Amino acid sequence: MGSLAPDSTIMKNWRQHPPSSYSLKISKLSQLTLDKYESRWFLSGGYNWRLVIYPKGNEQDDGSGFISMYVEFDNTCLSSTSLMEVFAYLTFFVYNKKENKYFSLQDVEVKRFNALRTVWGLSQVLSLETFNDPKDGYMVEGEQCEFGVDVMIASPFTKWEVVSFDDKLSYPKFSWRVKDFSVLKENFYRSNNFSMGGRNWNQLLYPKGDSxxxxxxxxxxxxLDGSETLKGDEKIYVRARLQVIDPRGSNLFTKSLNNWFTEKNKCWGIVEFLSLAKLREAYLDxxxxxxxxxxxxxxxVTKYSA
Structure with missing residues (x-):
């Protein structure tokens, strides 16, 4: 019916606060001769569930000699939604009057409920020897006992991003020929726009350097061209080589660019790229x-959820 969870996923604890999802109190439990008791359906996280107790243990799930507790999911709830499954964290409780606290077992591994698997739980919650001994405080006057469960829905993620680093660009180079360099008078010049990685870019040249x-x-x-608007924390990673071409083809001058472009920082480059003396000596045709x-x-390239 359920599964025996490994000890590594079970957290045992004591808690004063009652169960948040459902509580089940039973008097004269020994009079129940059937192997299990199923509670009525209760609502938690927008779905219907019920608590299932095996007072003598679920032998088919290695629960002989223990109290076994499970949660059953009403899978008809799925027919009214687009979801095919529901994920939930489960915590089971047994009240101890002696301690005036709830003994709790929390399965830290999320459980997947769907049409094929509607029941999850723990087959060995508490040994019957401990549970049935009045001295231990679980079974009190009139064979009264209390069980409970918390069902916490693990909501499907709705916010996401998928990032890929494209190193197989079809046309990875952009060349810009700046004529009459020696007589340029403007502080800076901008190249024509070009597309790379699905974005529009241009180059900025300061013939005598920026400030x-x-x-x-x-x-x-x-x-990154002004037509490109980045949202919030959206960013673009670029690794590139900025180069000045030697017209004689013998000495390509290169410096690396390795930056994240954002809405606040759309422009990256090299302030002291090449001395003007060296440029005039070797890099003008x-x-x-x-x-x-x-x-x-x-x-x-990054894709974001809406």
């Missing part, structure tokens, strides 16, 4: 053109 470069170095940045290249190695 942190002291006019001595070239500054290059990769910028005969037509005064500078070629910048970004080679993407990895771009992350």
């Amino acid at each position: 942190r470069a002291d006019g001595k170095c070239l500054s290059i940045f990769l910028n 005969l037509e005064d053109t500078l070629t910048i290249e970004t080679e993407f190695e990895v771009v992350s």
Whole structure:
């Protein structure tokens, strides 16, 4: 009917608070000659359940010599929902008048209830020798005893994210030819937009460096285009190589980019990418053109729940 849970998943404890889901009090338990007692259906977590007690143990579930306790799920509840199964944590209780507390056994392993498996429980809750001895406090005057259960629904997750790191990009390179470099007058220049990893990007070039470069170095940045709006904690991981192409093909100058792009930080790059002296010496072609290249190695793609 149920299953004998391994000891490693069972937590035994004492609790003063009564069961939250259902309590069952029985007088003159010995007069029950049938092997089990089933409570009425009770509502917990939006579903119907009932408590099943085997006062002499469930022999078919290795419960001989013990009190056996189970919870049965009313699987007709599933017909009114789109769910095919319900997950729940179970805690069983036996009241001890001597201690004025409830002896509890909590199965920390969540149980899956569905049309094929409607019953879960514990076959060895408490030994009959201990339970039936009035000195131990479980069976009191008039053979009165109390059992109980807490059924706590483990709600299916509704918030999630799935992230993948794409290292097989179809066209991983973007090249930008900046003409008449030596006579550029603007503080910075922006390349045309290009698509990579399902996002729109552009490059920013500061011919004399941004404010942190002291006019001595070239500054290059990769910028997530303004048309891309990231929500909340949404982020994009990029690993790439920013490169300046040697027109003679002998000395490719490269620096690595390894950053998370967010709504607050859409632009990452290298402030002191290359000294202007070295650039003029080796990286301008005969037509005064500078070629910048970004080679993407990895771009992350993340899907979020609504």
